[in-house]
Structures are given as C-alpha cells and as structure tokens.
Amino acid sequence: DAGVIQSPRHEVTEMGQEVTLRCKPISGHDYLFWYRQTMMRGLELLIYFNNNVPIDDSGMPEDRFSAKMPNASFSTLKIQPSEPRDSAVYFCASSPTGADEQYFGPGTRLTVT
Amino acid sequence: AQRVTQPEKLLSVFKGAPVELKCNYSYSGSPELFWYVQYSRQRLQLLLRHISRESIKGFTADLNKGETSFHLKKPFAQEEDSAMYYCAPQREYSGAGSYQLTFGKGTKLSVIP
DSSP: OOOSEEEOSEEEEOTTOOEEEEEEOOTTOOEEEEEEEETTTEEEEEEEEETTEEEEOTTOOSTTEEEEEEETTEEEEEESSOOGGGOEEEEEEEESSTTSOOEEOOOEEEEEO | OOEEEOOOSEEEEETTSOEEEOOEEEOSSOOEEEEEEEOTTSOOEEEEEGGGOOOBTTBEEEEETTTTEEEEEESSOOGGGOEEEEEEEEEEOSSTTOEEEOOOOOEEEEEEO
C-alpha cells in the first residue's frame, strides 16, 4: 500500500487564483482529515469526514476554503480565491476509525505570491 | 476550551543524555493521548499512544491525570531521535463518530553528537 497520497506536492500560485489540493486515503479507512501546518500556528485540523460525510468543519478558516469527499477514495480541499496568508503545508490523513492512529500523507506545500 | 501545551519550541540535548518532552493538556473527560513524530523529509507518523503502553524506539510516556500531563521520555538520546514531536490528545464527543483532536505546536528535538 502506498499510504495516503497527496497531489500536488508543491504548488505556487498568485493571489486570487483558485487552488485545489487532492488526497487519496488508504483503502478501507473510514475517516479522512485535512490539516494545515504553519510556523506560527503549528498543525491545525481544518475538517474531517466520516464515510464521506463532513463531521466537523469548525477549523476551516473562511468561506474561501471548501472541502469535498465525493467517494471513499478521493477528497479535495479548495481555496478560492487564494491569499498569501494561505501559504502553508497542507496535510491529509486517514484513519480506520476516528479514535485510531492517523496515517498522514506527504503534504502539499502551498505558496501564494 | 480544549487545549494542549508543549512549552518548549526547541530542545537541544547531547547524545546519551536523558530527554523529556513536556505536554500538558486541558480537556474535559478522559482523552486518549498520542505522540506523533516527524523526522526530516518524512511524513508525520505515530510514535506511541497511551492506551497501548508500549515503548517505541526507547520512548515512553506516562499519563499523569492529576497534573494533566503526558510527557515523553527517553533515558539516552540518540542522534536519530532529532525530529519534531507533537502531543495530540483526542476524545470522542457528541456521541459515536465525532472526535475532537488537537495537536500541540510541537517541540523540535535536536540531539547533539
């Protein structure tokens, strides 16, 4: 198993552009999590899904952020429009249950200029 | 409010010296407690969890409910232990399927040869 897969690994975009980050969880895992990591704020939970349904999106910073999980093997995190303060590393993680170990992807390093 | 504190951003120790990475939490109920580690250029991964009571790579963590702490310890640090360490309390709320997970801001451990 390749583990959690994220794409792209690096993204550089200009302010105002739409950004879409992608994640493929480990097969059979019911939970999927999106995190953002910055030097100032550390690792923050943005949103998580259980069986493709969003359970808690209270960590999503603004309406510019949205996340979807159309099926058990794919999720997207979209930022529209992007701003320089969105620059961070975005991690996706999956877990068999919400209480188990989380398996992290390699992250997407986003730079908004 | 649920909160987890890792008071040291950076901890430097000499090889062979004891290590203690501090974690204090403020949670209602009885959270499950995890330590995650991120080695350079690698994914964030689980180091240990309280419920398993295992020693991983020589690390142990003792839950002190009175002090609400879950400090990570190792008697003799090795160079390969240099990494970022995150404490992460987790608890279930609002019934089955809803979980609250909070990562501390992390402590960077640097083991000096």
